[in-house]
Amino acid sequence: MNEQHLEPLKRHPEGRALRAEVDLRRVARNFARVREAAGGRGIWGVVKANAYGHGAVPVGRALSEAGAAGLAVSSLEEGLELRQGGVACPILVLGGLRPEAVPAASAEGLTIALVGPEHLADYARLLPDHPLKLHLKLDTGMGRFGFLPSELGECLPALGALAPWIDGAMGHFATADDPDQGFALRQRRVFEACLAQLRDAGIHPAQRHHGNSDACLRGLLGDDTHVRPGLALYGLTLVPEGRALGLEPALELVAEVARVKAVPAGTTVGYGRTFVAPHPLQIATLACGYADGYRRDLGNRAVVGYRGRTYPVVGRVSMDYLTVALPVDVPVAPGDPMVLFGSDPAAPHCLERLASALGTIPYELTCGLHRRITRRFFS
Numbered sequence: 001m002n003e004q005h006l007e008p009l010k011r012h013p014e015g016r017a018l019r020a021e022v023d024l025r026r027v028a029r030n031f032a033r034v035r036e037a038a039g040g041r042g043i044w045g046v047v048k049a050n051a052y053g054h055g056a057v058p059v060g061r062a063l064s065e066a067g068a069a070g071l072a073v074s075s076l077e078e079g080l081e082l083r084q085g086g087v088a089c090p091i092l093v094l095g096g097l098r099p100e101a102v103p104a105a106s107a108e109g110l111t112i113a114l115v116g117p118e119h120l121a122d123y124a125r126l127l128p129d130h131p132l133k134l135h136l137k138l139d140t141g142m143g144r145f146g147f148l149p150s151e152l153g154e155c156l157p158a159l160g161a162l163a164p165w166i167d168g169a170m171g172h173f174a175t176a177d178d179p180d181q182g183f184a185l186r187q188r189r190v191f192e193a194c195l196a197q198l199r200d201a202g203i204h205p206a207q208r209h210h211g212n213s214d215a216c217l218r219g220l221l222g223d224d225t226h227v228r229p230g231l232a233l234y235g236l237t238l239v240p241e242g243r244a245l246g247l248e249p250a251l252e253l254v255a256e257v258a259r260v261k262a263v264p265a266g267t268t269v270g271y272g273r274t275f276v277a278p279h280p281l282q283i284a285t286l287a288c289g290y291a292d293g294y295r296r297d298l299g300n301r302a303v304v305g306y307r308g309r310t311y312p313v314v315g316r317v318s319m320d321y322l323t324v325a326l327p328v329d330v331p332v333a334p335g336d337p338m339v340l341f342g343s344d345p346a347a348p349h350c351l352e353r354l355a356s357a358l359g360t361i362p363y364e365l366t367c368g369l370h371r372r373i374t375r376r377f378f379s
């Protein structure tokens with residue numbers, strides 16, 4: 001079977017009818033706020049999934065310039081994308097690495113999370129010739145990657161052989177956003193116990209990090225040296241502490257009006273005829289649909305921002321288009337920009353509110369923004 005690698009679709013510079021506008025100045029200010037909330041600890045800025053849809057290379061550069069200790073990604077490919085984009089700071093691959101990929105990761109100076117006991121012998125064989133830094137992932141209660149406390153003891157001799165390369169130890173909270181901190185505190189105790197076990201075996205990771213954004217905002221950091229925030233750097237948050245900190249959403253999704261038409265009462269709009277104009281209206285069609293990451297179930301539920309007001313998205317969202325209803329006396333013309341995801345956290349079309357209306361989290365909406373959308377960066 002032939003494997004084919006296709007370049008992502010490139011938009012023509014003049015074809016920018018749909019764009020994600022990313023304010024890197026806001027990212028830098030959010031970084032400073034999170035660093036303060038984290039007591040000045042070192043920050044691994046999490047830029048996996050194309051920086052949560054914001055654009056990995058420009059965001060990665062901005063975070064590095066703002067003073068991040070490093071950037072965290074999920075896979076080798078995401079790490080290589082940053083390197084190819086000229087990002088020179090430390091890059092931590094959170095999802096681990098198969099032994100076959102160690103030479104490539106070593107050549108690019110990537111740091112790798114060691115996510116379980118399965119490849120310890122391979123790593124011990126490969127690292128003398130292909131050195132790289134390792135961060136030992138401990139499963140303190142998340143239940144996916146990491147050494148379980150129950151298996152750590154038997155792995156200590158093999159880990160001892162890797163000690164020269166072990167630069168960090170890490171865990172990940174499952175419930176840092178939960179007002180009940182019981183389980184998070186239990187995870188922290190498990191982390192401390194694992195670190196003590198490592199110390200007794202002569203393994204002293206220079207870096208310790210267990211905290212995501214919410215852990216930074218809620219003071220769950222113990223005596224960690226570093227933190228790994230993602231969401232808060234983009235100015236998004238699900239906890240009241242995040243808004244109190246003044247986080248500023250960095251992304252706006254903007255679509256230009258493709259067509260406007262005046263329709264009489266009784267006109268139905270879109271697939272399934274789920275919207276019927278109750279009186280004469282203008283229907284603006286925008287070139288953004290569920291293929292771009294604007295969710296189909298936002299039809300007849302969401303609003304868009306236009307000249308300081310909001311107007312409803314009516315009818316079903318289709319693959320490449322959505323439709324907005326405006327009163328007949330509102331001046332609107334092809335080319336006018338409308339805001340689909342707003343950056344004012346109090347607006348009805350801000351990411352947190354749209355996500356909550358859909359029963360999901362803002363992460364899913366930004367990560368879902370397709371690469372065919374033009375990203376425009378402000379710095």
Ligand SMILES: Cc1ncc(COP(=O)(O)O)c(C=O)c1O
Pocket residue numbers: 046094172211212213214228229230231232
């Ligand atoms: C291992 C790991 N660390 C840190 C983060 C960042 O989390 P958040 O975006 O909630 O700050 C994630 C996000 O999914 C993660 O998987």
